[in-house]
Amino acid sequence: xxxxxxxxxxxxxxxxxxxxxxxxxxxxxxxxxxxxxxxxxxxxxxxxxxxxxxxxxxxxxxxxxxxxxxxxxxxxxxxxxxxxxxxxxxxxxxxxxxxxxxxxxxxxxxxxxxxxxxxxxxxxxxxxxxxxxxxxxxxxxxxxxxxxxxxxxxxxxxxxxxxxxxxxxxxxxxxxxxxxxxxxxxxxxxxxxxxxxxxxxxxxxxxxxxxxxxxxxxxxxxxxxxxxxxxxxxxxxxxxxxxxxxxxxxxxxxxxxxxxxxxxxxxxxxxxxxxxxxxxxxxxxxxxxxxxxxxxxxxxxxxxxxxxxxxxxxxxxxxxx
Amino acid sequence: xxxxxxxxxxxxxxxxxxxxxxxxxxxxxxxxxxxxxxxxxxxxxxxxxxxxxxxxxxxxxxxxxxxxxxxxxxxxxxxxxxxxxxxxxxxxxxxxxxxxxxxxxxxxxxxxxxxxxxxxxxxxxxxxxxxxxxxxxxxxxxxxxxxxxxxxxxxxxxxxxxxxxxxxxxxxxxxxxxxxxxxxxxxxxxxxxxxxxxxxxxxxxxxxxxxxxxxxxxxxxxxxxxxxxxxxxxxxxxxxxxxxxxxxxxxxxxxxxxxxxxxxxxxxxxxxxxxxxxxxxxxxxxxxxxxxxxxxxxxxxxxxxxxxxxxxxxxxxxxxxxxxxxxxxxxxxxxxxxxxxxxxxxxxxxxxxxxxxxxxxxxxxxxxxxxxxxxxxxxxxxxxxxxxxxxxxxxxxxxxxxxxxxxxxxxxxxxxxxxxxxxxxxxxxxxxx
Numbered sequence: 040x041x042x043x044x045x046x047x048x049x050x051x052x053x054x055x056x057x058x059x060x061x062x063x064x065x066x067x068x069x070x071x072x073x074x075x076x077x078x079x080x081x082x083x084x085x086x087x088x089x090x091x092x093x094x095x096x097x098x099x100x101x102x103x104x105x106x107x108x109x110x111x112x113x114x115x116x117x118x119x120x121x122x123x124x125x126x127x128x129x130x131x132x133x134x135x136x137x138x139x140x141x142x143x144x145x146x147x148x149x150x151x152x153x154x155x156x157x158x159x160x161x162x163x164x165x166x167x168x169x170x171x172x173x174x175x176x177x178x179x180x181x182x183x184x185x186x187x188x189x190x191x192x193x194x195x196x197x198x199x200x201x202x203x204x205x206x207x208x209x210x211x212x213x214x215x216x217x218x219x220x221x222x223x224x225x226x227x228x229x230x231x232x233x234x235x236x237x238x239x240x241x242x243x244x245x246x247x248x249x250x251x252x253x254x255x256x257x258x259x260x261x262x263x264x265x266x267x268x269x270x271x272x273x274x275x276x277x278x279x280x281x282x283x284x285x286x287x288x289x290x291x292x293x294x295x296x297x298x299x300x301x302x303x304x305x306x307x308x309x310x311x312x313x314x315x316x317x318x319x320x321x322x323x324x325x326x327x328x329x330x331x332x333x334x335x336x337x338x339x340x341x342x343x344x345x346x347x348x349x350x351x352x353x354x355x356x357x358x359x360x
Numbered sequence: 361x362x363x364x365x366x367x368x369x370x371x372x373x374x375x376x377x378x379x380x381x382x383x384x385x386x387x388x389x390x391x392x393x394x395x396x397x398x399x400x401x402x403x404x405x406x407x408x409x410x411x412x413x414x415x416x417x418x419x420x421x422x423x424x425x426x427x428x429x430x431x432x433x434x435x436x437x438x439x440x441x442x443x444x445x446x447x448x449x450x451x452x453x454x455x456x457x458x459x460x461x462x463x464x465x466x467x468x469x470x471x472x473x474x475x476x477x478x479x480x481x482x483x484x485x486x487x488x489x490x491x492x493x494x495x496x497x498x499x500x501x502x503x504x505x506x507x508x509x510x511x512x513x514x515x516x517x518x519x520x521x522x523x524x525x526x527x528x529x530x531x532x533x534x535x536x537x538x539x540x541x542x543x544x545x546x547x548x549x550x551x552x553x554x555x556x557x558x559x560x561x562x563x564x565x566x567x568x569x570x571x572x573x574x575x576x577x578x579x580x581x582x583x584x585x586x587x588x589x590x591x592x593x594x595x596x597x598x599x600x601x602x603x604x605x606x607x608x609x610x611x612x613x614x615x616x617x618x619x620x621x622x623x624x625x626x627x628x629x630x631x632x633x634x635x636x637x638x639x640x641x642x643x644x645x646x647x648x649x650x651x652x653x654x655x656x657x658x659x660x661x662x663x664x665x666x667x668x669x670x671x672x673x674x675x676x677x678x679x680x681x682x683x684x685x686x687x688x689x690x691x692x693x694x695x696x697x698x699x700x701x702x703x704x705x706x707x708x709x710x711x712x713x714x715x716x717x718x719x720x721x722x723x724x725x726x727x728x729x730x731x732x733x734x735x736x737x738x739x740x741x742x743x744x745x746x747x748x749x750x751x752x753x754x755x756x757x758x759x760x761x762x763x764x765x766x767x768x769x770x771x772x773x774x775x776x777x778x779x780x781x782x783x784x785x786x787x788x789x790x791x792x793x
Binding site: 045 | 531533534535539543546553565569583587590591593594597598601605689690692693
């Protein structure tokens with residue numbers, strides 16, 4: 040009986056050996072041509088908790104069917120645009136006022152002077168700090184779609200995702216310049232914008248930082264539209280940006296670091312001024328899957344204000360102690 | 361191994377013999393390689409931090425030592441044939457086995473071996489640009505010639521692959537004949553594939569899957585080591601699992617041995633039908649006498665012969681047709697065909713090139729040239745697959761016929777094809793010369 044078992048076992052092992060050798064010889068070898076853009080979202084959604092340096096300290100819901108943009112003024116008041124409406128909250132989320140606006144403002148900014156700029160389709164409404172309409176002007180072009188705004192010293196920078204360009208206007212509505220048009224002699228490669236997310240901001244020295252999402256790049260321009268700096272990070276890991284076009288939104292901390300939000304893989308991170316990854320503000324598991332358009336703002340305390348369009352909430356993140 | 365230890369503890373002569381053999385091996389390992397290495401260029405010294413990879417193949421032998429190896433092979437074969445056929449000594453077989461393990465195994469690192477030389481010969485026959493080393497040819501031919509005269513004395517103790525399994529056999533289990541026949545088909549498949557891949561200059565698969573060479577060289581990959589370890593483990597219970605159920609060279613020796621004139625006999629004189637040797641062979645290679653009453657009548661035997669004569673060609677055609685349908689799968693083992701396939705599915709905008717693709721691109725060879733070469737190789741595989749399939753159909757048919765045909769025998773005789781002349785059965789025979 041023992042011999043029989045030994046024999047059966049031996050034969051099975053022999054057949055396994057045959058299978059092992061045949062498998063090694065004939066079966067397809069592991070594909071060495073690794074697809075560098077291939078990503079397993081399940082794996083990439085996992086973030087090492089030690090890299091998350093922020094915690095969610097406050098959140099409050101917005102009573103609106105949709106929310107589009109968020110901005111912060113110098114007094115740390117939080118502005119949120121939604122369906123035909125604009126809400127103003129204090130830094131703790133208490134509603135201060137609200138007003139009806141002319142259309143859905145997908146772009147919103149509050150300048151140092153207190154002016155509130157709203158981008159609705161191809162139109163810019165400039166409102167005074169009290170909310171009254173000061174001025175309104177349109178961007179030419181049937182494909183114009185304003186996705187982000189910034190204003191300083193009477194100059195308005197308008198990110199036009201539809202025409203893939205940045206317009207420079209006076210606050211009165213006079214056109215000054217076009218920024219970012221392809222000009223290889225000047226080292227400008229042109230914006231690649233496959234989806235309607237195209238953000239910009241003004242840096243600490245007044246330079247204009249524009250996201251080139253299709254290239255996973257950040258580009259800095261001076262007032263004359265000359266390219267003065269650029270960095271890009273393509274990676275599905277935390278150290279860069281992946282997918283067709285990311286980051287979708289940006290903001291800047293007081294030390295010049297960039298806060299970035301992404302779609303596809305919903306996450307918010309901080310990159311140093313050099314572009315290198317610094318830390319995670321919020322991991323993908325803190326958002327609903329499929330969330331797009333996580334607009335960002337930073338207040339004077341370096342709190343990161345995130346507009347979550349899926350949950351229709353403003354979510355405030357603070358550095359962990 | 362236990363048998364060896366037993367003999368060593370009992371007999372002073374064997375102890376002395378092993379000591380002398382060990383001294384001889386020590387002498388060879390200490391002095392000869394230094395001499396051989398002087399004939400090679402020194403390795404280049406890189407300043408970039410590049411480190412030389414460890415080679416898995418032993419260094420080429422100089423002509424003198426290659427011929428020396430052939431001489432050692434001839435001496436070993438002559439000695440073991442004499443020990444088996446004239447002295448009828450199992451101890452002698454064991455002593456030569458130990459020598460072979462030490463010399464052809466550990467010292468010569470299992471290369472070149474007769475089993476693998478089959479591929480060199482095939483390659484030389486099908487690829488005229490390949491010049492076969494004389495030692496490889498000698499290692500292929502000499503054991504076959506000896507087998508033709510004296511039976512598989514090479515397997516008995518000169519082949520380092522067989523020897524290492526033989527000395528480990530501690531608790532042999534016997535196998536049913538039908539199971540042996542079924543598993544015994546594997547070497548034919550292995551032989552066919554190794555010839556096909558060698559003929560098309562694809563790969564030497566016998567060497568790639570040699571289970572013991574990694575152990576002999578102390579540098580086995582995990583895969584090789586795992587195969588070797590499993591075979592060695594099996595060798596404790598199943599006699600010579602690699603020789604019987606894998607070795608492609610064993611197929612050729614089996615054929616040759618069937619015609620051997622001076623094959624080992626169990627009894628040195630007339631068999632007295634004592635049946636003592638009946639279960640002595642761990643390989644099941646002893647043919648038992650067939651009583652007259654079991655014999656078929658002439659008419660049914662003729663009928664069977666005719667039906668088999670019809671079935672075997674059908675099996676050959678079926679085998680050839682079946683394998684020819686898989687010729688592209690067989691061809692995928694070829695590096696050029698594999699590279700062509702890789703390049704066809706390669707998308708440079710989203711994929712990183714493999715090392716092979718980068719090397720190909722840097723060589724500057726036009727893509728069309730590679731594709732046309734791959735197409736020629738695939739065509740060769742189509743023909744090769746037909747031949748291989750037909751060969752396997754023939755083997756299958758002949759195996760079936762051998763199972764169903766009864767041969768009349770009066771005495772206990774070794775199965776000339778299967779018997780590896782290990783001489784285990786000799787001590788069971790009470791008949792003296």
